[in-house]
Amino acid sequence: MSYKQWKQLTCTTKYSYISEWRFYRAKKEAMKILEGSVRDQFVIVEDYCKQILATNPGSTTLLKTTMRGGKRYFERVYICLKACKDGFIKGCRPLIGLDGCFLKGYCKGVLLAAVGVDGENSLYPIAYAIVEKENTETWKWFVEILKEDLQVENSSKFTLMSDRPKGLENAMKSLWDGAHVRYCVRHMHSNFKKDFPGLLLKQLLWAAARASTKEEFVKCMKTIKDVNESAYNWLMAKNASEWTRSHFDDSVKCDMVLNNMCESFNSAILEARDKAVVTLLEKIRFWLMVRFCQKRESVNKWRDGISKQIWDLLEKNKEVAKKCHTNRANAFNFQVTHETDGSFVVDLIALTCTCRKFELNGLPCSHAVAAIWKRGLNVLDYVHDYYKKESFIHVYEGVVQPMPSPNKWPSSSNAPILPPPEYKLPGRPKKSRKREVDEPPVGATKSNRHG
Ligand SMILES: [Zn+2]
Incomplete structure (x- = not known):
């Protein structure tokens, strides 16, 4: 049926005719209900934090509100679940990716996240927060609590990676002084x-x-x-x-030049980002619960105590090692010559190679593999503990506990929390990626039917 036919029919049928005015009123009514439910979520955000602490004891939840004219307004919320906190301390590399992403849906502001790397070289979420905007003050607030949560006494052992967001540099200088810094x-x-x-x-x-x-x-x-x-x-x-x-600190055992772990985190929670505040936080917690469980179970499929991803990296190095010629200086020092790349010096006590890849990643480079083979030793014995099954089990042994529905949460007797005063319901949220200045517009690269 064409649109014209449909209109004719609806305008002539007694019961199906809906005037424009009625449409308008229905929309207004729907917006009222929607706005109400979005506002209700700010009211229960404190109950949510309490419930998190009840089901996941040892977690950190911080809620910041402001009083204006006798009313209490939402400002920020920070969450670091016990399982995430403990896992990072127990066996993740001291590398933390920091990033903020805009929330353009029913919860306005910016989602700040701290993400590490696990033994499969994939993302390990540590903590997250909703703040009003990105600036020195909000980043300082976030990294200060994070530092306390991770029991960091010596910042210089850590490497912080980011896209250089607004305010983070100042915050790191004052609170993580001495930490190594990488920019994507x-x-x-x-x-x-x-x-x-x-x-x-x-x-x-x-x-x-x-x-x-x-x-x-x-x-x-x-x-x-x-x-x-x-x-x-x-x-x-x-x-x-x-x-x-070439200038990275090699104690962190990770040579990443991209802030990929934060990008992966942002895309993993993409669906949650346009939701109202409690739904958003709860979706992230739910995702973490499932992820921790899957990771814990995935270890059973590991071969020889390392993950498939790491296994594949070693296989590549082994292929190159086959093309190397190795000479011993003593039991642990070798001169390894590659067909085209020249000679490298491998030390199997210090676990170094002059290509620096061995110490940068904690995985034997092709030259180290050749040296290990020359001694008749096992390559896996030279893989850093960060990649091993035992560490991975420790990292994911904490359980992100399930949560009951909101009507079963403890309710707070404090003054109810209102949305930030400048709060306004948004239009339909934009999900497509912001394109670079020199990138062609969407569809420009596609040819038309004739082209
Ligand atoms: Zn090497």
């Missing part, structure tokens, strides 16, 4: 290309970021200087330890 290279490149576009410079920048030794880094930078001196100066103004593997 993809984010850095998107700033770099505004002044220095082009594929060649992009490739050279990535080569410099991925260079694992200082010599290789200097070589890459020299090539950049030859191509474009201003681009070279732009990069040299940055602190090398913030973006290139």
Whole structure:
């Protein structure tokens, strides 16, 4: 039936005719109900925090409200579940990704998250918070509680990674003084290309970021200087330890140059991001509950005490090792020569190789594998504990406990919490990714029927 036919029919049939005015009133009524339920969620946010503490004892929940004109308004909420906290302390690498993502749905503000890396090199959520906006004050508030939660006494053992969001740099300087800092290279490149576009410079920048030794880094930078001196100066103004593997702290056993774990976290909770405050928090907790359980059970499928992801990385190194020629200096020191890359020095006591990949990741590089084979030893014995089954079991042994429905939560006798005063119901939330300045608009790359 065409639209015209349908309209004719509805306008002539007595019972199915709905006037525009009636549509308008129905919409207004629906908005009222919806707004009410969104507002109700702010009222129960305190009960939710109490319920979290009752079902997951040892967790941290912090609710910040402000009093204005005798009324109590919602400001921020921070949650770090006991299982996440304990798992990180027990066996995750001291690497924390920090990121904020905008909430454009029924809960306004920014979701701040701290995410680590587990023994499969995949994301490990630590803590999350809803704050009004990203600035020095909110980041300080978040990283200070986080530091306390993770019982950090010596910041210098930690590496913090981010996209350099607004306010975080100041917060880290004052509260995580001495911690190593890394900035996501993809984010850095998107700033770099505004002044220095082009594929060649992009490739050279990535080569410099991925260079694992200082010599290789200097070589890459020299090539950049030859191509474009201003681009070279732009990069040299940055602190090398913030973006290139060659200058990374090797005690953290992770050579990531991208803040991928935070991106993966944001996309995992995408569906929750446009929900009202308690639904959003509860969806994240539910996702964590299921994830922890799945991870705990997945260990049974591991082969030889390491995950498939790590197994695959070692297999790649083994393939290269087959092309190496190894000579012993003594029982633990080797000179390993690769067909095309030249010679490397491997020390099996210090667990180092002059390519630096062994110490950067805690996994034997191809040269180390060749040396281990020469001694007739087992490669798996040289894999860092962070990747081993025992650590993984400890990391995920805490249980994110299930929660009953809201009518079974303890209710607070405090003044009810209202949404932030500037709160307004949003329109339909946008879910598509914000495109880069130089990216073609959606559909521009598709050819039409004739094209
Ligand atoms: Zn090596």
